[in-house]
Amino acid sequence: MIQVYRSWILSMSQNQYDQPRFNLKSYLNDFNPWHNIKVMHTNVPNDILAGITVAVIAMPLALAFGVASGLGAEAGMWAAICGGILVGIFGGSNTGVSGPTGPKVVQLAAIIAATKMASGEPDIVFAMSMVFLSGLICIVLALMKIGRFIYYTPYSVVSGFMCGIGVIIILLEIPPMLGFATPNSVMSAIKQIPYDIMHEKPHALIVSLATFATILIWPRLTKKQWLPAPLMGLIVGTSLAHLLQFKDIEYIASMPVGVPHLYWPDFSRFGDMIGGAFALAGLCIFDSLLTCLVADNMTNERHNSDREIFGQGVANMGCGIVGGVTTATATMRTVANIKCGGKTGLASITHGLVLLALMLGLAPYASYIPMACLAGILLKVGMDIIDYRVLPVLHRMPFMDSICFWAVLILTISVDLLVAMGVGITIAFVRIVQELGQAYEQNVVNLNEISRPLPADVSMPEDLKEKVLKLRLEGPLFFGVSDTIYRTSSALVDYKYLIVRMARVPMVDMSGAYLLEDIIDKAHEQGATVFFTGLRPQVERTLNRLKIIEKVTEENCLATFNDAILRIQELESRQSDTEHQVEYEDVSRV
Incomplete structure (x- = not known):
């Protein structure tokens, strides 16, 4: 690690003074969407089929994330639509597919819970203004070319962060699986879970467990990509609730049909929202670029980090206007896109257009979906986010890596995602400085x-x-x-x-x-x-x-x-x- 760090410092010091003179046209050309558009004709049939398949996978997740955010299922759908179309055009990864993700929804839900109006309803204008501002921050950071720094994030930080997010989602989804409302925070969930277990609602538990079991078993029964496990779980859980006529469980509130209600940014409370906006922007960048690294490893290609951040900024500004939860490049959808043959941004755009068509025509049918069914889907999402590669070797990790991992994990769960990331990177930084000094x-x-x-x-x-x-x-x-x-x-x-x-x-x-x-x-x-x-x-x-x-x-x-x-x-x-x-x-x- 020390040699890599030295090599990086050496290259940075040389590049700082060996660069050609700044060229504004060349600089801005790096963010030109034509880089994505000009290759969309090269893989049209496979991209369209991949986009349709990914849309089927994304729909139940988008609905679930929308509900989990506290803004309603439609907010998750509009975020998936904006992420799919806008990042497909402006993003920096040919195979990445964007939409609402677990880490970002967890962060947004915490912010919304802390800023509710006196009536107890979420302050949607405030939330959407913050999402819009987070997109604007992403664009500014992209223009500052900060994308390359993702490669210097220690694995212990990444692993602790992902495990913490997984634990948060699992804890938050246990109450709705048992038939109760989703808690506002992790601490509330921990306090609420014992009571919920003692007073669980059998019908809600049956639906959620049936959904969860279907998602676990379905991939072992079939390899068909056009009917993914989350969608099959949604079908089974919803069908079971209606066939057995479970009337005592909660269902998704009806979603409006047609074009979305537009929210123009209101920065009158700028001081209150700037911290949350930076948190959302930082999490968006981190979440998106980690997924892009996964895609790079699968395709042997190289994404453009700064253009990806720029695309996410545009998409989040769009979400802030149409009422969508915040977006980032999503691992599950990106991997599915690659496995289905998607190779250009056309697949992501197709996925967004399919979801748009569903939203415009089939939105009323979302009210038939039980909340417990979505909880079962999100429980599996939380389990998938946990880094199982690290768990077997936790007791053999180097001492400082172990401290970094546990610090990030505990702070992610108990305090704040961005604080956890900052502390983890600081610990790793102190460690490398100490090792460099000794060597x-x-x-x-x-x-x-x-x-x-x-x-x-x-x-x-x-x-x-x-x-x-x-x-x-x-x-x-x-x-x-x-x-x-x-x-x-x-x-x-x-x-x-x-x-x-x-x-x-x-x-x-x-x-x-x-x-x-x-x-x-x-x-x-x-x-x-x-x-x-x-x-x-x-x-x-x-x-x-x-x-x-x-x-x-x-x-x-x-x-x-x-x-x-x-x-x-x-x-x-x-x-x-x-x-x-x-x-x-x-x-x-x-």
Whole structure:
């Protein structure tokens, strides 16, 4: 990991100064939807069939997520429609399919529960304005090119996050499976579950378990993609409720037919919504790009992270206007799309158009679907999100990885998704900085201990060689290694010349620069001269800006170690001539 981190720092430091001049046209072209549109004709039959299949998979999930959000089933459908069509046009993954996802719905549901109106009804205008603002934030972040940072998220953070989301969904869906309302928060669910178990409603439990069992068993009975397990579970659970005439269970509220009600953003409470909007945007980016990485591994292609974030921003702004819950690239739908032969954004667009047709024509029939049936579907979704690859090796994980995993998992469940991510990444960051500091390569030797021969034209007395020290630094000189180097350099005594070799230092931050200044000041206190050799352009530029070079002088910043030796010989020669001149003048006076 340390070598990868060093390589990344090295490449970043080189790229920062080797890039061509900024070109606005080329920069904006990266977000041009024509990149997606121009390839849609290459796989039309398979893309259309894949899109129809994915729409069938997405419909029960969209309905369930809409209900779970607290905004109603139609909110989930409109989010799936916006995500499918808009991200298919503007997104950065040819095979990604977007819509409401578990992590984002959990986050939105918590925000909606905390901002309900006095009547107890959700403040839909506030919620939609926040979703719109989160989309706008995604677009700004995409223009800032932050997509590449997803590759630097530690696996322990990702795993803890996904396991936490899975546990949240499972806990939230237990009450509706037992026939009770969905709790507003995880803590409420934990408090409510014992009571619900003691007073469970048998009919609701039968429907939810039948739905859940169907989703588990159906893939083992058939490989047909056109009738996916979630849809079959929806059919079985709904049919069972009506055949057995279960009247004492709750059903989805009727959904309006036709075009959606439009919500224009109201930013009068901007201060109240900005935090939640950033949380939704951050979760959208993280959720979407992780799914894109899964798609890349399956297709051997490479998505465009920044364009994907841009597409998600457009889709979430659309959701905020039409009343949809927030969207992100969804793993289940993306994997299904790839397995069904989808290869371009046309599949995602087709999926959105099919859902739009269903919404415009079949919306009234959603009121026949039991809430317990949707709870059974979401229970399976929660179980699928958990990272089962990590669970068997939890007791064998490295100590810091284990701390990171459990911290993210516990904070995801008990506090907030974004807080959990921030804490997890901070722990991982501290760990890598600590490891880099411990593994930083440096050494201090005098010329007598150097095995390499001096330049042929250099003659230096042995007693002078003892007074010349070489301090070799290797790797990025940043705050994480400053203490290690300072402890080594502070022990240096009794020297006349100090050569600091920096040919293998790719970058230096302010902490590293001021560490060099401390070394220089300590050398000057002893009457010693300091030389820098092999300074890279970026490092030299930083040291110049902080006026560190002034203390060494330009003449003592040299290209190679041999140049420094020759410079020492020159200074010694001048000093010798000066001493002889002084002696001659003293003799003349006598």
